[in-house]
Amino acid sequence: MRALFAFLAGGLFGVGLMLSGMTDTAKVQGWLDVLGAWDPTLAFVLGGAILPMLVAWRVAGKRPTAALGTPIPAKPAQIIDARLLAGATLFGIGWALVGLCPGPALAALSYNGGHGAVFVVAMVAGMLIWHILHLGGAMRGRPA
Amino acid sequence: MIPADWIFGLLGGLMIGAAAAMFLLVNGRIMGASGILGGVVDGSGRGNLDERFAFLAGLVGVPAVVALVWQAPQTNLTTDPLLLVVAGLLVGLGTRMGSGCTSGHGVCGISRFSKRGIVATLVYLAAGVIAMAVARHGLGVI
Numbered sequence: 054m055r056a057l058f059a060f061l062a063g064g065l066f067g068v069g070l071m072l073s074g075m076t077d078t079a080k081v082q083g084w085l086d087v088l089g090a091w092d093p094t095l096a097f098v099l100g101g102a103i104l105p106m107l108v109a110w111r112v113a114g115k116r117p118t119a120a121l122g123t124p125i126p127a128k129p130a131q132i133i134d135a136r137l138l139a140g141a142t143l144f145g146i147g148w149a150l151v152g153l154c155p156g157p158a159l160a161a162l163s164y165n166g167g168h169g170a171v172f173v174v175a176m177v178a179g180m181l182i183w184h185i186l187h188l189g190g191a192m193r194g195r196p197a
Numbered sequence: 198m199i200p201a202d203w204i205f206g207l208l209g210g211l212m213i214g215a216a217a218a219m220f221l222l223v224n225g226r227i228m229g230a231s232g233i234l235g236g237v238v239d240g241s242g243r244g245n246l247d248e249r250f251a252f253l254a255g256l257v258g259v260p261a262v263v264a265l266v267w268q269a270p271q272t273n274l275t276t277d278p279l280l281l282v283v284a285g286l287l288v289g290l291g292t293r294m295g296s297g298c299t300s301g302h303g304v305c306g307i308s309r310f311s312k313r314g315i316v317a318t319l320v321y322l323a324a325g326v327i328a329m330a331v332a333r334h335g336l337g338v339i
Binding site: 055056057058059060061062063064065066067068069070071072073074075076077078079080082085086087088089092093094095096097098099100101102103104105106107108109110112113118119120121122123124125126128129131132133136137138139140141142143144145146147148149150151152153154155156158159160161162163164165166168169171172173174175176177178179180181182183184187 | 202204205206207208209210211212213214215216217218219220221222223224225226227228231234235238245247248249252253254255256257258259260261263264269270271272273274275278280283284285286287288290291292293294295296298299300302303304305307308309311312313316317318320321322323324325326328329330332333334
């Protein structure tokens with residue numbers, strides 16, 4: 054049951070990304086290109102995506118668990134630290150260079166050809182690099 | 198007259214939001230693409246791997262079927278291998294370091310009025326705009 058709804062959510066997310074134009078790297082780069090031919094489409098996508106979620110968070114706030122019994126995720130501690138700022142900065146630079154973020158990179162994996170696969174493999178490698186760096190840092194932080 | 202692209206953007210956006218709402222209210226999970234994939238990649242999501250794999254299968258597989266039976270949209274993806282590798286590494290590293298991407302911080306975080314989500318979104322947007330200005334209009338590499 055959990056897997057079925059996870060599959061449906063992933064599928065709806067993917068088709069939404071496809072329909073919205075977010076797998077078109079030219080549109081995403083156009084949104085970031087304020088000095089060039091600026092393309093405001095992404096604002097409509099983000100606005101459209103936030104609307105159902107505003108309702109969902111209100112509904113979620115009124116109940117202790119989700120429909121399948123899992124607790125509604127608690128809001129993480131609202132700490133703005135160097136890790137959050139540096140991570141968002143690196144992500145923003147990578148996003149601009151090619152026009153892909155993780156969701157659209159996966160949604161377009163089937164029709165982006167080999168170049169899309171190269172991006173996804175590099176993205177997975179980047180995630181592993183963070184895991185190794187983070188693990189190393191956490192180990193050094195511990196008393197011997 | 199409103200450009201068709203904006204209407205498709207809004208409709209697609211509503212679908213993205215509906216997917217996130219369903220994942221939250223049915224599965225009790227935050228729909229963040231980098232978090233769901235990252236938990237598989239580094240093993241931190243081993244407690245709910247089936248759910249993660251099912252989500253990723255839907256995210257990759259359903260658009261694949263739509264592209265096959267209907268049509269694949271234009272992607273205008275660069276063919277420069279160096280750009281693809283550098284950008285992919287930055288996106289993977291940055292989203293895990295910053296604990297989220299456009300879907301997690303942007304869609305799920307902003308709608309929850311999460312300070313972290315809002316700040317992260319403003320920072321990656323600003324970094325993206327500056328990187329675009331430098332790389333396209335300064336260096337001319339993209």
